[in-house]
Amino acid sequence: MSPKTQSKKFLAAFAVVLSAGGLLLTLSSSTLATAAVDSSASVGTVPQCVWQLSGVEATVTLTHPNASNGGDVHTSYVGNDFRLTGASSDQASVYVGPAGQTSASFTDVDNCSFYNSGGLGVSNTGASAQLAIVETATAKFRADYSGAEDTAMSFPLNGTTPTGSNQARNLSLTITPTNCFSSNLSGGSGDNWVKEAGTTGLNSGSSPIPLATLAKANTTTTSTCSFSSSLSVYIPGGLTPAHPGNSYTYTGPTLTTTLSTNIN
């Protein structure tokens, strides 16, 4: 064996020893090791619940009913009390749901949430819908012929009964609540609404009428109350038209429905 060959073998052996030594150092220093456990989740949220009102924008056309429907034998005004009636084609509703939803959900209690309400999914506010007559001081039915008012045929809604008439000058509002539930699920349950029902005479001295009220404790994410309404009024007897033999257009007062949501 040449000295050169011996030298190579020695170097190789030394390298092996160094490697082994390094491995041992690595192993003996492995007394502490750390790792990380992370966690993540994806969670959907439902929309915010809001009280909403729908079906309250309508123009009600009043017509003269015949005798069998509460009218009389006259088809035109002849100087006697002349009844006009009509019903809104829309069901007015006050209900809970996501903004923009057109009615309370029938099926999904989680269609929305009141969120920061104690974590119980119960509203932090109830709601009350009120109906009031606008322009209370001057509320009237205005009679127009050919685009101009005939003040002789216009009449105020002031609750009084004028000469020649047997009817108080009121706008009679008949409210019929329907489908009023604290929860609208599964056909509806828990009607805790305080509702207006029946007929009320509205005039310039009337206070707003509370149509329907639900306390916050009874409010759910699907609370709803709907009501239909009908109107009737009498053109008082004893009026003399300036343009007899012609047709008049009557325009009644505006009724507004207001939703209040600061209800305990």
Place this chain on the structure above:
Amino acid sequence: MSSNYFGKALAGAAAVLASVGLAFSISGFSIATADGAIGSSATVATVPQCVWQINGASETIALDHSEYVADGHTKYVGQDFGLSGSGANTVKVFVGPAAASAVSTDADNCAWYGVTNSAGSGARVTYALPSSPAFTSAASTDNTDNSLGFALNGTTTTGSNIAQLAVALTKSGCTNAAASALINGWTGDATANLKTGSLSLTAAELLNSTTSTSSSCTWTTKLTTYVPGGKTPAHDADTYTFTGPTVTTTLLAEGVVG
């Protein structure tokens, strides 16, 4: 021919001398010697140094609501919203050679060396949360929206749960020596509720006196928490991503004696 006879005589004498020498050598007489030496050699392998190791401890555990579907809510509605998830990894802490990926049933897969081939230290694995643990939220439309984030501070939620991260460990194969009969000297918590003031747990511990060259313990990790009720998302109807606090898993293999 005479020279042939002489040669043959020498050869015969040499043979006789050799026989005599052999005879003397066998009978141990020191006066008999032979030229040569008897050497010895052997090749002996060594096993690797034993070390404590851990693997499978790094992972991200996905939490979901599937365990709590009985509450009837698939989305957060302002009530406590349970989340749980189990890690896909099996965490393994074991003794073995540095490069081993799992414990061996071979007692000689490695050695502690020293006089008694015994471990100088057992091992302890701990889980720990940061000092102010919390889940942060991010809305899909606004990743800065932490409106649903919540601290794991031990307070009672609106749904009567505790703001904490519950850790549950399902252990298996925990043994002093996988190479022999199952004897489980491992200690540690199976469950713990981590929160402010209670930030760590001991997942597994084996003292050096019961440590062998094939000690091992494995487990899976389950995490549970609740998004507390009463929170209002800044982006309602949005989907939120929650990120939990990092649970630091530490293997200590020094000074665990007894």
